[in-house]
Amino acid sequence: xxxxxxxxxxxxxxxxxxxxxxxxxxxxxxxxxxxxxxxxxxxxxxxxxxxxxxxxxxxxxxxxxxxxxxxxxxxxxxxxxxxxxxxxxxxxxxxxxxxxxxxxxxxxxxxxxxxxxxxxxxxxxxxxxxxxxxxxxxxxxxxxxxxxxxxxxxxxxxxxxxxxxxxxxxxxxxxxxxxxxxxxxxxxxxxxxxxxxxxxxxxxxxxxxxxxxxxxxxxxxxxxxxxxxxxxxxxxxxxxxxxxxxxxxxxxxxxxxxxxxxxxxxxxxxxxxxxxxxxxxxxxxxxxxxxxxxxxxxxxxxxxxxxxxxxxxxxxxxxxxxxxxxxxxxxxxxxxxxxxxxxxxxxxxxxxxxxxxxxxxxxxxxxxxxxxxxxxxxxxxxxxxxxxxxxxxxxxxxxxxxxxxxxxxxxxxxxxxxxxxxxxxxxxxxxxxxx
Numbered sequence: 001x002x003x004x005x006x007x008x009x010x011x012x013x014x015x016x017x018x019x020x021x022x023x024x025x026x027x028x029x030x031x032x033x034x035x036x037x038x039x040x041x042x043x044x045x046x047x048x049x050x051x052x053x054x055x056x057x058x059x060x061x062x063x064x065x066x067x068x069x070x071x072x073x074x075x076x077x078x079x080x081x082x083x084x085x086x087x088x089x090x091x092x093x094x095x096x097x098x099x100x101x102x103x104x105x106x107x108x109x110x111x112x113x114x115x116x117x118x119x120x121x122x123x124x125x126x127x128x129x130x131x132x133x134x135x136x137x138x139x140x141x142x143x144x145x146x147x148x149x150x151x152x153x154x155x156x157x158x159x160x161x162x163x164x165x166x167x168x169x170x171x172x173x174x175x176x177x178x179x180x181x182x183x184x185x186x187x188x189x190x191x192x193x194x195x196x197x198x199x200x201x202x203x204x205x206x207x208x209x210x211x212x213x214x215x216x217x218x219x220x221x222x223x224x225x226x227x228x229x230x231x232x233x234x235x236x237x238x239x240x241x242x243x244x245x246x247x248x249x250x251x252x253x254x255x256x257x258x259x260x261x262x263x264x265x266x267x268x269x270x271x272x273x274x275x276x277x278x279x280x281x282x283x284x285x286x287x288x289x290x291x292x293x294x295x296x297x298x299x300x301x302x303x304x305x306x307x308x309x310x311x312x313x314x315x316x317x318x319x320x321x322x323x324x325x326x327x328x329x330x331x332x333x334x335x336x337x338x339x340x341x342x343x344x345x346x347x348x349x350x351x352x353x354x355x356x357x358x359x360x361x362x363x364x365x366x367x368x369x370x371x372x373x374x375x376x377x378x379x380x381x382x383x384x385x386x387x388x389x390x391x392x393x394x395x396x397x398x399x400x401x402x403x404x405x406x407x408x409x410x411x412x413x414x415x416x417x418x419x420x421x422x423x424x425x426x427x428x429x430x431x432x433x434x435x
Contacts, residue, residue, distance in 0.1 A: 043280055043345055048332070055331040059324070072096060072200045076393055079103070083316065091319035092328055095138050097129050097310040098200075098385035098392055104132035107314040111136045113326045121335075122350050129382075130312045138312030140350040141333045142276075142341065145380060146208060146297055146306045147365055149263065149271040149281065153291040154181070163270075163295040167212070167238065170270060170298045174246040177269040186267065191246035193259045194272040198404040201255060203383060203396050204307040205272065206403045209235035211381055212300030218399055219384035225424045227399070228417045235300065236406045236413040243407055252407045264288070272297065274309055278365045279346035294365040296379060304379040310350070391427055398423050 055061075079093055083106035095103060111119065119127060119136065126140035148170075150163050154177050164170035174191025181189040195201035211217060215232025219225060226232075243251055248262075256273055263271045263281065266288050282289050297306050313332055315325040331337065338349035342360045354360045361367040385392040402420040406413045 044276065047341060047345060051332055051337055052328065055328055059327070073393060073397065076102070083318070086318045088316070088318050088320045091316055091321065091325040092313060093138075093316060094141075094311055094313045095130075096200075097140075097308060097312065098383050098396075100130050100132045100137055100312075101385055101389040102392060103314070104135060104137050106317055107137040108317055108319075108322060108326075109135040109137065110139060110314070110326075110329075113315075113322070114139075118330075121352065122333075123352050123355065126310055126312075126350050129308075129310055130314075138314035139329060139333045140310050140312045141338070142311050143348040143350050144274045144276055144309035144311065145348075146204065146272060146274060146309070147278075147294045148297050149273060149292060149294050151177075151269050151288070151291055152293045154269050163293070164298050167209075167298045167300055171238075171242070171246065174269055178246055181269075188265075188267045190248050190262070190268050192242060192270045192272075193247060193251060193254065193262050193268045195256055195259060196243070196247075196252040196254050196404065196407055198400045199255070200396055200400070202400045202403055204309070206236065206239070206399070207381065207383060208297060208305045208307055209239055209300070211305035212298075212303055214300070214302030217381070217384050219387045219395060219424075221384075221387050223387055225421055227402075227424070228414075228421050231302070233413045233417055236403060236417070240407050240409060240413070243409075252404060275346070275348055275365055279344065279363075282346065294368055296369060305381045306379045308380045308382050394427060395424060 076096075076099060079095075080102070082090070083103070093103070093107065095107075114136075119139075122140055123143075126143065127136065130136060130138040130140060148163065155161075155163065155173070158173075158177050158180055160173055164173050170192065178189055178191035194205055196205070207218065209215075210229075210232035213231040213235045215229045215235055216226030218227055243249060248254075256277070259268075259271050259273055260277050260281070262268050263273075264286055278294070280286070281292055286292075296304060298304070313329050315322055315329060319325045333350075335351055335354065338351055338354055339357075339360055341347050342349050342354065343363045346364050348364050348366055349355060349360065358367070383392075384395070388395050398420060402416045402423075405411050406416045411419075
């Protein structure tokens with residue numbers, strides 16, 4: 001979750017979170033269980049805290065839940081530091097879909113703890129996303145994808161009969177609505193908000209821009225670097241033209257939550273964001289809840305491209321109580337929890353049975369998009385984490401920094417991508433020759 005952070009991350013520990021090693025052992029013997037959550041929104045945090053607290057009560061454990069705040073990349077660095085030190089605390093890690101190649105050596109192979117039937121209950125596409133060298137290191141517990149949120153009332157007001165189908169249409173429609181709303185007195189109104197901070201969120205946005213125009217996927221499956229294509233460069237130039245025109249100047253520092261705040265204030269016509277804020281945005285507590293609809297991201301000349309943001313949950317190899325950790329993992333991924341999460345938060349389950357259940361999927365934006373479970377939507381793209389393997393974090397950081405320099409007009413798109421090509425070419429295992 002480029003997410004946001006590009007998505008929700010939970011870290012569960014059987015030992016007390018802020019204790020010394022000896023204190024943690026004592027806490028475990030007293031039946032304490034602590035959870036550190038980086039849940040992106042307050043509703044996510046409250047939901048997941050209840051899940052683990054209920055689990056603790058049934059297990060006779062005292063549960064403490066802590067909420068921490070950091071970007072998804074910072075969280076990965078924290079996780080790696082803990083795992084490299086072979087720390088028994090935490091026991092459970094929620095991981096982004098881009099992390100399996102980085103964390104595979106530190107997490108339990110769940111095929112040794114779960115039955116074939118338990119694993120088969122999940123969408124096979126997502127099980128493959130968390131499988132490295134035949135080892136299943138996490139179960140997918142929520143499926144996320146990028147969406148275009150739009151104000152249906154404003155589209156009608158300005159004579160548009162539907163949401164934009166292409167990036168060019170988005171540009172034009174956003175400009176018309178922005179000018180109209182500002183003329184009506186709202187000087188804070190913007191046409192389009194998205195995530196421009198130099199983080200994983202920007203990687204997702206920029207990858208969608210360039211793939212939709214046929215500009216390549218940064219690192220192709222064969223390991224070749226592909227960042228200097230004319231189509232990719234044009235897509236970045238177009239995005240840079242949005243900044244200060246149809247998007248706020250400060251969008252270059254926006255995270256997912258910044259976009260949601262602008263949106264809930266009624267100050268945007270269109271927003272690129274994930275599924276996870278859908279429930280809060282459509283909540284009756286929002287002043288514009290009945291004026292919001294969602295659609296797929298606009299297409300470029302080549303295709304439509306939407307980033308896959310699935311989250312998984314795995315168990316540390318260094319846990320002192322793997323059976324209990326696996327039991328907690330089952331709790332967050334079971335059918336009842338996934339059903340409740342979909343109905344209460346509008347988030348998309350990963351169990352095949354629920355993806356086919358209209359009563360569940362009707363609470364999610366995929367149902368709104370397709371009238372059913374929407375699983376066959378063919379525009380989903382993966383970031384090049386499989387091709388990059390353990391080098392993905394380094395590649396992601398370099399790419400987002402280069403893109404942001406273009407958005408901030410510090411350098412041209414062509415110059416930034418040429419420098420990025422050279423920088424990535426120095427990373428072992430990558431082929432420096434562009435396609």
